[in-house]
Amino acid sequence: MLVVGGGAAGIMAAIEAARRGRRVVLLEKNRRPGLKILISGGGRCNLTTTRSGKDLEAQYGTRRGRFLRHALRSFPPTALRAFIESAGVPLRAEPLEKLFPVSEKAKDVLDALLRVCEEAGVTLVREAAASDVVTRGGRFVATTAQGAFTASSVVLATGGLSYPRTGTTGDGYAWCRAFGHTITETFPALAPLLVDEEWVRDLRGVVVDGVDIACVAADGRETLRRRRPILFTHKGLSGPAAMDLAGDVEEQRGAAQARFDFAPGVHAEQLEREWLAMAKEHGARRVEALLPRALPERVRAALVAAGGASEETTLAALPKSTRRSLLAAVKDLRVATKKSLGYGAAEVTRGGVALGEVDAKTMESKLQPGLFICGELLDVDGPIGGFNFQAAFATGRLAGLQA
Numbered sequence: 001m002l003v004v005g006g007g008a009a010g011i012m013a014a015i016e017a018a019r020r021g022r023r024v025v026l027l028e029k030n031r032r033p034g035l036k037i038l039i040s041g042g043g044r045c046n047l048t049t050t051r052s053g054k055d056l057e058a059q060y061g062t063r064r065g066r067f068l069r070h071a072l073r074s075f076p077p078t079a080l081r082a083f084i085e086s087a088g089v090p091l092r093a094e095p096l097e098k099l100f101p102v103s104e105k106a107k108d109v110l111d112a113l114l115r116v117c118e119e120a121g122v123t124l125v126r127e128a129a130a131s132d133v134v135t136r137g138g139r140f141v142a143t144t145a146q147g148a149f150t151a152s153s154v155v156l157a158t159g160g161l162s163y164p165r166t167g168t169t170g171d172g173y174a175w176c177r178a179f180g181h182t183i184t185e186t187f188p189a190l191a192p193l194l195v196d197e198e199w200v201r202d203l204r205g206v207v208v209d210g211v212d213i214a215c216v217a218a219d220g221r222e223t224l225r226r227r228r229p230i231l232f233t234h235k236g237l238s239g240p241a242a243m244d245l246a247g248d249v250e251e252q253r254g255a256a257q258a259r260f261d262f263a264p265g266v267h268a269e270q271l272e273r274e275w276l277a278m279a280k281e282h283g284a285r286r287v288e289a290l291l292p293r294a295l296p297e298r299v300r301a302a303l304v305a306a307g308g309a310s311e312e313t314t315l316a317a318l319p320k321s322t323r324r325s326l327l328a329a330v331k332d333l334r335v336a337t338k339k340s341l342g343y344g345a346a347e348v349t350r351g352g353v354a355l356g357e358v359d360a361k362t363m364e365s366k367l368q369p370g371l372f373i374c375g376e377l378l379d380v381d382g383p384i385g386g387f388n389f390q391a392a393f394a395t396g397r398l399a400g401l402q403a
């Protein structure tokens with residue numbers, strides 16, 4: 001059996017197949033497999049999440065979550081955790097339901113996986129970029145510079161298009177297409193957003209939390225809303241919440257807006273009533289007193305400016321029109337965001353092999369018996385928080401159990 005691509009999904013598929021006695025050859029383009037594991041989570045590897053069940057599935061969206069149901073139920077985050085801990089790498093939970101190695105070293109995760117791979121008897125062939133995977137005489141043939149490899153079944157785990165410098169240049173799409181598969185349009189996802197607004201650039205370095213940010217489509221529909229940290233940068237917006245929006249922003253093809261709600265716990269009408277009550281009681285206070293205390297001072301100043309108010313204005317002297325525009329700045333501030341920083345900065349790829357053409361219980365192609373497709377090569381992506389490795393390991397495992 002052949003596995004093409006030595007990332008999370010391919011390594012897991014190879015381990016499972018070898019453990020049940022298959023002779024497994026794992027072809028990896030780079031000298032070092034699992035490069036993305038190594039650089040993940042800022043070198044610390046956010047391996048998976050503490051979320052579970054329906055809540056876990058929902059993180060991938062309805063359609064993708066439904067496809068992943070079997071994979072995630074048969075190999076949930078608790079099972080991935082137990083697997084990696086039994087390989088000698090204890091994990092611990094951190095904010096945003098993330099699980100990391102206690103050692104804080106992604107290298108420990110990769111070393112453990114490669115050790116298990118070796119113990120299971122997998123033959124790892126490094127620097128073996130497959131240029132083609134086809135069928136010949138009823139067998140699969142992968143062509144590499146080190147020669148041709150043949151097998152009765154093949155697992156494709158070549159990843160997507162993000163971070164191409166790590167070896168993922170979308171090679172698997174062409175092979176799958178040649179086997180008759182549909183490749184849904186791909187977009188960079190989990191990347192910082194480009195925003196060309198002076199007030200955003202002026203806030204570079206500032207982090208806000210407890211603020212909602214949403215992707216708004218051209219027709220005004222909100223496609224995704226997140227309440228996680230947002231980092232203002234010299235190019236636009238980063239941090240988990242902004243990066244989570246990137247796939248949706250890209251799908252809007254230049255028409256997206258990012259909408260902030262700086263006081264997400266309270267309705268606009270209620271907030272205005274509170275402001276009016278405050279103005280009655282403390283008329284001498286400056287307008288900035290209306291803004292949520294939890295926001296950094298520079299953000300509060302930016303909102304006062306965005307609302308068209310002067311910092312000197314007192315609550316008693318605040319005209320209704322300015323109060324309303326300040327309310328809009330706090331509850332519904334929009335900035336155009338045409339795109340993300342692209343594949344070079346994207347942690348994952350949205351889109352890929354169409355899910356309807358792959359058996360969700362085995363990862364086998366419904367079009368080509370013996371062909372298995374797993375990991376990011378599939379049309380599957382999740383938000384920041386260990387969800388992408390979780391999907392890659394769980395789908396890779398299913399492929400390895402059957403291929």
Ligand SMILES: Cc1cc2nc3c(=O)[nH]c(=O)nc-3n(C[C@H](O)[C@H](O)[C@H](O)COP(=O)(O)OP(=O)(O)OC[C@H]3O[C@@H](n4cnc5c(N)ncnc54)[C@H](O)[C@@H]3O)c2cc1C
Pocket residue numbers: 004005006007008009010027028029030033034035036037039040041042045046047048128129130131157158159160162163166167168169171172346347348374375376377385386387388389390392
């Ligand atoms: C900077 C960064 C940080 C990330 N951090 C996290 C995180 O903390 N948590 C998380 O859950 N996710 C994270 N991700 C996402 C995660 O890395 C991916 O979702 C995951 O690696 C996908 O696994 P995969 O096995 O499907 O593909 P990949 O890991 O991309 O592996 C594909 C492998 O196939 C090889 N390959 C490609 N083409 C060929 C070919 N023609 N022949 C042979 N081999 C080939 C590649 O060299 C690569 O080794 C991060 C991604 C990036 C870029």
